[in-house]
Amino acid sequence: MGRKRLQESVDGRPTVHTVAARAGVSIASASRVLNGVGGSPETIRKVRAAAAEVGYVPNAIARSLQSQRTGQIALAVEDIGNPVYVAMMRAIEAVVASSGRQLLVHATGGQIANETALLRRLAHRYVDGLILSPIRITEEHLVALADSPVPVVVIGQLPPDTPVDNVRTDSQAGVALAVDHLVAAGRRRIGFVNGPLDTVPGAARDAGFRAALARHGIELDERLLEVGDFQYAAGRAATKRLLARARPDALVCANDLIAVGALHALLVAGHRVPGDVALVGMDDTELASMVLPSMSSVSLDATERGRIAAQLLLERIDDSSLPPRRITIAPHLVVRDSSPTPDGRAKQWA
Amino acid sequence: MGRKRLQESVDGRPTVHTVAARAGVSIASASRVLNGVGGSPETIRKVRAAAAEVGYVPNAIARSLQSQRTGQIALAVEDIGNPVYVAMMRAIEAVVASSGRQLLVHATGGQIANETALLRRLAHRYVDGLILSPIRITEEHLVALADSPVPVVVIGQLPPDTPVDNVRTDSQAGVALAVDHLVAAGRRRIGFVNGPLDTVPGAARDAGFRAALARHGIELDERLLEVGDFQYAAGRAATKRLLARARPDALVCANDLIAVGALHALLVAGHRVPGDVALVGMDDTELASMVLPSMSSVSLDATERGRIAAQLLLERIDDSSLPPRRITIAPHLVVRDSSPTPDGRAKQWA
DNA sequence: CAAACTCTCGGAAACGTTTACAGCAATGGG
DNA sequence: CCCATTGCTGTAAACGTTTCCGAGAGTTTG
Numbered sequence: 001m002g003r004k005r006l007q008e009s010v011d012g013r014p015t016v017h018t019v020a021a022r023a024g025v026s027i028a029s030a031s032r033v034l035n036g037v038g039g040s041p042e043t044i045r046k047v048r049a050a051a052a053e054v055g056y057v058p059n060a061i062a063r064s065l066q067s068q069r070t071g072q073i074a075l076a077v078e079d080i081g082n083p084v085y086v087a088m089m090r091a092i093e094a095v096v097a098s099s100g101r102q103l104l105v106h107a108t109g110g111q112i113a114n115e116t117a118l119l120r121r122l123a124h125r126y127v128d129g130l131i132l133s134p135i136r137i138t139e140e141h142l143v144a145l146a147d148s149p150v151p152v153v154v155i156g157q158l159p160p161d162t163p164v165d166n167v168r169t170d171s172q173a174g175v176a177l178a179v180d181h182l183v184a185a186g187r188r189r190i191g192f193v194n195g196p197l198d199t200v201p202g203a204a205r206d207a208g209f210r211a212a213l214a215r216h217g218i219e220l221d222e223r224l225l226e227v228g229d230f231q232y233a234a235g236r237a238a239t240k241r242l243l244a245r246a247r248p249d250a251l252v253c254a255n256d257l258i259a260v261g262a263l264h265a266l267l268v269a270g271h272r273v274p275g276d277v278a279l280v281g282m283d284d285t286e287l288a289s290m291v292l293p294s295m296s297s298v299s300l301d302a303t304e305r306g307r308i309a310a311q312l313l314l315e316r317i318d319d320s321s322l323p324p325r326r327i328t329i330a331p332h333l334v335v336r337d338s339s340p341t342p343d344g345r346a347k348q349w350a
Numbered sequence: 351m352g353r354k355r356l357q358e359s360v361d362g363r364p365t366v367h368t369v370a371a372r373a374g375v376s377i378a379s380a381s382r383v384l385n386g387v388g389g390s391p392e393t394i395r396k397v398r399a400a401a402a403e404v405g406y407v408p409n410a411i412a413r414s415l416q417s418q419r420t421g422q423i424a425l426a427v428e429d430i431g432n433p434v435y436v437a438m439m440r441a442i443e444a445v446v447a448s449s450g451r452q453l454l455v456h457a458t459g460g461q462i463a464n465e466t467a468l469l470r471r472l473a474h475r476y477v478d479g480l481i482l483s484p485i486r487i488t489e490e491h492l493v494a495l496a497d498s499p500v501p502v503v504v505i506g507q508l509p510p511d512t513p514v515d516n517v518r519t520d521s522q523a524g525v526a527l528a529v530d531h532l533v534a535a536g537r538r539r540i541g542f543v544n545g546p547l548d549t550v551p552g553a554a555r556d557a558g559f560r561a562a563l564a565r566h567g568i569e570l571d572e573r574l575l576e577v578g579d580f581q582y583a584a585g586r587a588a589t590k591r592l593l594a595r596a597r598p599d600a601l602v603c604a605n606d607l608i609a610v611g612a613l614h615a616l617l618v619a620g621h622r623v624p625g626d627v628a629l630v631g632m633d634d635t636e637l638a639s640m641v642l643p644s645m646s647s648v649s650l651d652a653t654e655r656g657r658i659a660a661q662l663l664l665e666r667i668d669d670s671s672l673p674p675r676r677i678t679i680a681p682h683l684v685v686r687d688s689s690p691t692p693d694g695r696a697k698q699w700a
Numbered sequence: 701c702a703a704a705c706t707c708t709c710g711g712a713a714a715c716g717t718t719t720a721c722a723g724c725a726a727t728g729g730g
Numbered sequence: 731c732c733c734a735t736t737g738c739t740g741t742a743a744a745c746g747t748t749t750c751c752g753a754g755a756g757t758t759t760g
Contacts, residue, residue: 010418013473013499015746026710031748040708057473061414062746065715068361070411072454072476080443081436081636089430093457102476104422105455107443123363123407126422126452149363149407232640260640267642286431290582290610291641292617365716376740381718390738412716415745 083285091306172208174331179212191248235261293337433635441656522558524681529562541598585611643687
């Protein structure tokens with residue numbers, strides 16, 4: 001009994017001690033064999049046999065404590081229901097899994113308190129690194145990022161010279177792509193349904209929209225601007241408000257969820273899309289091709305951003321002396337049926 | 351230097367030794383104070399001060415090793431992009447987070463190999479419990495479940511008498527609800543677009559559909575049956591095939607993704623919904639109210655299933671002697687615009 | 701044939717916690 | 731005034747690994 005206590009873990013499962021005793025070798029030898037480093041043929045045989053007989057599985061926690069690695073990566077996004085984050089998550093999970101690690105998912109709800117709390121919790125070292133995609137960036141974030149005890153990669157805009165690995169996209173240029181496309185098709189009364197202006201993407205897209213109109217010499221009509229959350233329901237409501245006071249001939253939306261809401265509002269109000277009002281979303285999520293008419297959308301390549309972010313993180317975990325890197329992904333426009341084709345014609349059935 | 355090595359962790363961060371030394375007490379006393387158990391007022395003051403000064407944060411891994419608890423829960427679903435799993439995940443994450451734990455997400459892709467590998471990996475004890483929502487159940491699953499080293503809760507059908515906590519829904523009855531609804535509205539040529547028949551939900555829904563038709567004395571026309579993956583694209587393709595050879599006046603779909611695909615195929619083919627063909631999806635995801643016309647759908651209450659599964663798991667973690675529990679959630683029909691209202695009339699504009 | 705290497709092995713320390721146990725002082729009751 | 735109780739404290743063991751180090755055996759080299 002006393003002897004057994006020394007060999008089995010507290011819940012009766014075999015430990016390296018069990019295996020070693022059964023094979024008649026020391027735990028050091030057993031451990032070496034089990035990790036495939038060293039051991040004479042005879043020892044290897046005995047240890048492997050013993051391990052198989054008792055069904056030994058190493059304890060990940062104990063291993064982590066010793067190796068100072070958890071084999072876990074955390075991902076924190078605002079809303080795991082947004083298809084753009086789903087795409088990102090899929091890409092990240094693929095990279096993470098292929099490196100033999102696991103992915104932890106946190107939903108922050110966009111709350112700053114949640115995010116900084118999460119950053120602080122990293123000090124517990126339950127994870128080897130974090131991929132964070134914040135929707136707002138505060139001074140608190142920057143401080144917390146600066147003395148984060150584990151590597152963090154941020155997906156999204158960060159102030160210049162923040163010494164943090166960073167994957168971003170130029171959503172300002174993305175909005176410009178949408179506007180250019182619509183102007184080229186002869187639309188002039190272009191509306192914009194945005195997310196909250198106090199978010200980083202919201203502010204960038206607002207600036208992008210204004211700049212693009214200015215570049216085309218179109219005067220901005222403030223009645224064509226609306227703001228809501230980055231959600232379907234908010235997009236639908238915002239569009240309804242906008243339509244109640246103005247007559248756009250095109251609508252740009254700050255993401256696809258908003259755009260689907262806008263599409264719904266437009267069709268319910270009896271507008272033809274793209275005949276009366278052309279529509280361009282943003283993020284190019286799966287949603288864009290699910291709806292009818294299928295939606296043009298500016299792709300910010302969430303999959304690619306996720307993949308790169310994961311790779312950057314793994315690289316930094318392996319070598320913390322790397323200089324901070326900043327990767328920018330260029331947006332591109334995917335034209336579908338909700339906006340006029342390049343030759344200016346709308347599909348006949350719409 | 352030698353002294354320092356004893357007080358700080360290998361990467362220079364403070365440990366309980368650091369705090370203890372700084373406060374001039376033993377590590378035992380320090381640990382006790384930090385855990386809020388015992389300590390004289392003076393000791394408490396000194397330790398708290400020392401901890402604050404050095405910015406001490408306990409190491410979660412070391413704590414886990416000692417306490418035999420990781421504070422982590424894993425969730426494994428087929429496809430994190432399916433909105434039904436998103437809803438489930440949201441509910442689970444809420445429960446898990448409010449118990450102070452964290453959620454790990456695994457995407458299995460429905461691969462049996464992945465799932466059994468995952469079950470085996472539980473032996474590494476990196477997590478306190480698992481919520482598994484398998485789409486297929488094999489003998490391998492049952493064996494792996496039987497000797498899982500940590501508690502597992504399964505969401506989905508399980509053979510009777512499997513001694514595993516289980517949250518399920520009666521999707522067979524769910525399909526019946528849809529069929530009853532359509533028959534009551536006078537539809538007779540009811541088609542069914544299902545997922546793979548070798549999956550548990552696929553088989554159940556197939557059986558449910560056949561039984562429901564039989565109950566109404568409607569002879570089954572095999573040409574009105576189609577099968578694909580539980581995905582949007584597959585649903586769209588399957589519906590296209592079905593429409594090429596038959597003229598249904600209603601369509602039941604095995605989930606909302608398939609249903610949105612079917613809706614797309616129907617509208618593109620020029621059918622009016624629900625005028626020519628009524629449509630009922632299943633799962634009642636957010637998607638259902640995003641599309642136009644908004645989709646009737648049989649709710650299997652994924653949110654509730656997720657919430658309950660998480661609670662069952664937490665209970666079992668706290669008390670492994672509990673008898674296996676099986677909770678069944680009743681489905682209910684949510685009628686929207688894609689199927690006739692109870693009085694048999696379709697909305698005028700469709 | 702001695703010296704220098706190369707392998708393999710086991711003991712023991714380490715990773716950073718929590719906690720059983722025993723010692724000790726102070727307190728209260730008889 | 732003594733003893734039992736209470737409340738703190740520190741020492742040391744434990745959680746289950748990996749790995750450093752020194753010892754011994756066998757092999758090569760000069």
